[in-house]
Amino acid sequence: MTVPTEETPFAGVLAGAVELLRGLPRTRDGVAAARRAAELWRADHPDVRAQLVADVRPGSPVVDYDLVLGHPAGGTVALTAPADDGVPWTVDHSTHWASGRVLTVDGRELLIQNALLTLRARAERDPSVQEELVDHCVLEDLIAREPEPTREELQEASDAYRLRRGLHTRERMLRWLGEVGLTQEAYDNHIHGLALKRRVRARIERETGRDYLERYPEEFDQVWAVWAAGSAERLAGLAASGEPLAALGAAVLSRGDDLDVTAAVRVARELPEPLRDAAAGAAVGPVSYGAGHLFGVIRERRPADPADPATLAAAGRAGFAAFMAARRAAAEITWHWL
Known part of the structure; x- marks a missing residue:
């Protein structure tokens, strides 16, 4: 030495x-x-x-x-x-024989370089892919400081994970593990990390939710809205009708219609972006939205209720998103492949 x-x-x-x-x-x-x-x-x-x-x-x-x-x-x-x-x-x-491979299909190998190039192309269309990768690293750093998860936390994380994927029986679970190439031990290790991430996220939501609601109450107005996504021409016909709300209702009942119609009561920030600030009675669109167009009507809008558990839960989700955005902005990030 x-x-x-x-x-x-x-x-x-x-x-x-x-x-x-x-x-x-x-x-x-x-x-x-x-x-x-x-x-x-x-x-x-x-x-x-x-x-x-x-x-x-x-x-x-x-x-x-x-x-x-x-x-x-x-x-x-x-x-x-x-x-x-x-x-x-x-x-x-x-030096592992499969170290450069992601998967093999009918004898055709997908190398990690090609997989990452595909991910890069997707990230150019959807920056949230890159954000998810950064968030993964941020959360891994946070959970490294956490005590071990309890048996209850592990069970809750596993149940939630299986339900999201429709794995309701042991047989389906074992078949899925085989399809994705995971051993039971590898799955348990994944759930270990997932349980800690759920714990960290819940804590941050509790710590940030009420403050976020107090600073941005308009984002949590309770809004009853009906909207449709589809072609610009089809939506323009709805907007031009004398009763756009009735026209949207008729579209819901019409079989084989080419529209995707949604009626929901949500906090304003969780509505499609073009509808978030619209006043009660307003009709919005058609406007470009996502890969298509959107037209919607605001039936009712009420001020945020700080005592409503659903509103507080939404504020917690918003507070967590703001927390992660701040961590991404402050992080020293090096992209080695992307």
Whole structure:
């Protein structure tokens, strides 16, 4: 080991970084403690901008780490200290026979490079894809500081996950695991993280909801609206009728109609954007919306009720979205493929 001197201060940092890596816990439930240890070490060495990278292997309790350091002369240095077989996890994964593949269909392989190019093309059309990836990283950082989930939290997370996918029986669940290539252990690990994310999200919603409602009460007006999505020509016919609301009602009852009609009572911010600020009795559109056009009528609009549980729940969702937007804006993000 190089002894740090005044001439080689970075060598001393490297020596300390190696000792840090070698002392980190290597089990999945020790990741939070590892991150805390790395944060303390980073605070003592701010000039190297240390970043800990955890490799939490799907379906395995084993965790490995890299530590990325900024070099005084520019660029970065990555350190790894595998605990068992001496093979860095980056090399171990790169030499796996399927490391470059995402899936194979009828013998045709989809390489990770092509999959990521497809994701990039989609992200150009829908920036929310990139936001979801950043949000995933932000939430992973938040849950690393959380205590282990309770049995009840794990069960609730699993139930919600299965119900969203229609996996109501054990047989359907096992068939789905086979279709997506997940082992039961890998599924349990996913639910472990999902339970913690649900906990963090619920807490942030409680902490931010009422304040968000007080600052933006107009976003939570209770609005009764009816709207239709479809072709501009078809919607223009509804708008031109003397009774657009009646015309929308007739469209609901018309079989084989080419319109998608919705009638709902929602808080204003959760309506389609063109309808959110419209007054009671107003007809809006047809206007471009999404991939088509929209026409709608506001039947009734009432001021937000701060005591209404549904309104508070909506305000919590809005507060969480604002919290995540702020975290994305403040984050240091590097896109390695996109």
